[in-house]
Amino acid sequence: MASHAARNEPRWAEPLQDEEVQASMAYLLRKLPEIEAAVESIDQFVQFGQQTFQDRTSMDHVEDQLSLSSIDQESIEALGQLIGKMPVLLKLAEQVEQAATFAESVMNDQESLAYIADVAEESTVMKKGKELWNKADQIQEIAEENKNEQISIFTVMKWIKDPSVQQGLRYTKAAFQVMNQK
Numbered sequence: 001m002a003s004h005a006a007r008n009e010p011r012w013a014e015p016l017q018d019e020e021v022q023a024s025m026a027y028l029l030r031k032l033p034e035i036e037a038a039v040e041s042i043d044q045f046v047q048f049g050q051q052t053f054q055d056r057t058s059m060d061h062v063e064d065q066l067s068l069s070s071i072d073q074e075s076i077e078a079l080g081q082l083i084g085k086m087p088v089l090l091k092l093a094e095q096v097e098q099a100a101t102f103a104e105s106v107m108n109d110q111e112s113l114a115y116i117a118d119v120a121e122e123s124t125v126m127k128k129g130k131e132l133w134n135k136a137d138q139i140q141e142i143a144e145e146n147k148n149e150q151i152s153i154f155t156v157m158k159w160i161k162d163p164s165v166q167q168g169l170r171y172t173k174a175a176f177q178v179m180n181q182k
Helices: 002-007 011-017 019-054 056-068 073-084 086-107 110-122 124-145 153-160 163-180
Strands: none
Touching: 011 019, 019 056, 073 086, 086 110, 110 124, 153 163
């Protein structure tokens, strides 16, 4: 208190001696035109809003537009339910993002791609698929070679005794039975 009286400074002037306060005030003074423009912009917006709400024609137009829109109580309730499910949807989106990131990193990693190719090549399904493809090629070749050969009823009767033909006929019969069931 004695220092205030000795220098005859008012109490409010004391903070002005601090360099940080002086720097802040200088900054605010430099920004004053921008602050004034922002305040004027807000003021104009508020005035526009007030005038719009007072203008009956504008308000009637807004009400007409709202009544023509498909926003009704059901839409608002659905929006509320959707907002309620946002945490679950967010978790799902994060999981999809993680999976996409993982897939992208695997696709960019040559070692991972080589490993996947090796595993796929070794899989039973791939082996069976290749075998089936090779047999189909072989069947087509033989059929093309024998395209002019005549097949008699006696040849067909001989084939029917073959165990693989019998197995195929059993599968065919079972397929027809399943298809005829309702």
